[in-house]
Amino acid sequence: MDVNYQKDMVVYQIYPRSFADTNGDGIGDLRGIIEKLDYLADLGINAIWLSPIYVSPDDDNGYDIADYKAVHRQYGTLADFDELVAEGKKRGIGIVMDLVINHTSDEHEWFQRALAGEKRYQDYYILRDGKNGKLPNNWGNFFAECPWAPFGDTGKYYLHLFSKKQPDLNWHNPAVLEEVKDILRFWLDRGVMGFRCDVINVIYKNTLRNGKWRPILTGMEHYLSTDGCHKILNTLRREVLDPYGAFTVGETVFVDIPKAKDLTDPARKELDMVFAFEHMECDQVIVKWFKTRLRPKRLMKCLAKWQQGMDWNACYFENHDQPRFISRFADAAAFRREASTMMAGLQMTLRGTPYVYEGQEIGMTNFDYADLSDVQDIESHNIYALATKLGIPRAVRWKMIRRTSRDNGRTPMQWTPQAHGGFTSGTPWLKVNGNYKTVNVETDAASDNSVRAFWKTMIRLRKTDPVLIDGTFETVHIGRRVFAFDRVLGDKRCRVLCNMSGKAAKLAKHLQASPSLSNYQTVTPDVMQPFEFRLIREGGDTHEA
Ligand code: ISL
Ligand code: CA
DSSP: OOOSSOTTOOEEEEOGGGTOOSSSSSSOOHHHHHHTHHHHHHHTOOEEEEOOOEEOOOTTTTSSOSEEEEEOTTTOOHHHHHHHHHHHHHTTOEEEEEEOOSBOOTTSHHHHHHHTTOHHHHTTBOEEEOBTTBOSOOOOOTTSSOSEEEOTTSSEEEEOSSOTTSOBBOTTSHHHHHHHHHHHHHHHTTTOOEEEETTGGGSOOSOOOOOOOOSSOTTGGGTTTOHHHHHHHHHHIIIIIHHHTOEEEEEOTTOOHHHHHHHHOGGGOSOSEEEOOGGGGOEEEEETTEEEEEOHHHHHHHHHHHHHHOSSOEEESOOTTSOOGGGGSTTGGGGHHHHHHHHHHHHHHSSSEEEEETTGGGTOOOOOOSSGGGOOOHHHHHHHHHHHHTTOOHHHHHHHHHHHOGGGGTSOOOOSSSGGGGSOSSOOSSOOOGGGGTSSHHHHHHSTTOHHHHHHHHHHHHHHOHHHHHOEEEEEEEOSSEEEEEEEETTEEEEEEEEOSSSOEEOOGGGOOOOSEESSSSOBTTEEOTTOEEEEETTOOOOOO
8 A cells, every 4th residue: 555545635734732621620621522523524524633642741742652552541531532433433534643763851751861870761852061161052942941050960961852751862863762662553553543743854963063054953953854864754654554544644843855755656655645745934024032913925926836836735724723714814804704714625635634723623723812821832932042041032922922823723622602612611721712712612603604614514515526636736827816726537626716805806717607616695707805715616616605
């Protein structure tokens, strides 16, 4: 078998902390997910990717794992997990685990035993002497920290590309590979369908030599998509994943199309697909952490380039690290429903596997906090501290955080118009967005203009229409406002038109045709309304929306 996925798969990402709390401790849990399985089955998705649920001190909300084979008590037990897998299966929903193997938590037994002096475990991590009182090299860190921290009182340092509580594993050591094979088998034996592999293209560091200076992540040329990384992925695939038919999606930072192709070429047997980032960087960027508004035309060009460049890839607009997509458009606040449904149309008609992030299906937006004290994300706090050090004025610092904080996408799921959006009966770990009284699953369902109903329609189409499942992608038009493309399979053709702006857009003659589906009740052939989406089948069709 060349690939381990079905082309009609639609994945839903759950950030467990923020999805549904059943015991009132303010933190989402596995029972909460089990209770919502019917909701998810009804939405039409057939796989769930769970952000980490393992034992963790939560320095980075579970991306710092202290025990890979146990469930964090706050989420439940292994028995709950097994029930989730079984109940998911009954509804045709598979479970995808998050695999975080670039680093562990510093509270993992391996790191603790390393600190206690066990040579075997010291080799699991990347330890170096300082250079005459200086750090081992000049590398940068993803979270705006120094990537080297003192290793106990040994005088050595350990490398951490993320927080100092996330020491990087030493992938030159074959014992690490064996441990990871074992972890994979542990979860595969419990029936999971695959893995989302966290920052997987940085795991293998070629050398620890100084890097060429860059404004961020100096040193990255020594660890991005190295041959060692390719080899590890191939080994895991052949020896562990393929025998189970398990699929993988890699989170791959700073990949371009050639690199993404190398990682996903079926003949090389590494990953099935990757999350690339280029289309998430189409905002006007001043410095990495100070983005202003999304530039639609740039986004269209980027999407078209990747659609044409890759045979198949993961297709996403939101996740737990990104601001809400509709909040990135300047005028989406006035057109929340339209922008969200347009995004549904776009995401379900691009070629590749769609990943819907919790809350996307009801048009959730960025947080509305007024102050840093409401923000929990470690990255945001680090950036704020760095910005303070650099003398950036307070108002600007806060604006940076508001626009880019990962907590924008992490606010609790809004289920009902009741207190805390029905997420918890206690105090939520992170404040619920103030718009929960109008933006929530229950209120949306009662509306005759339901956002979720449109997502549902699009998801169903995506899973059943052979042209949307397997058709090729052809760019038709990229304009200031309108993006048009075709999906083509044999003699069948679907044309998609998206107005990605909050202004009406006049259509050229060749783009005017009667749509079979739109996110507006009434459409005018020659003008697209703000954030209007249209799907046109060759030969026309009845209007469905
Ligand atoms: O989110 C980012 C920018 O805001 C990225 O720098 C992000 O840290 C990077 O994409 C890696 O993300 C993944 O690994 C991190 C974890 O914090 C993220 O939540 C995870 O998705 C470390 O495990
Ligand atoms: Ca709970």
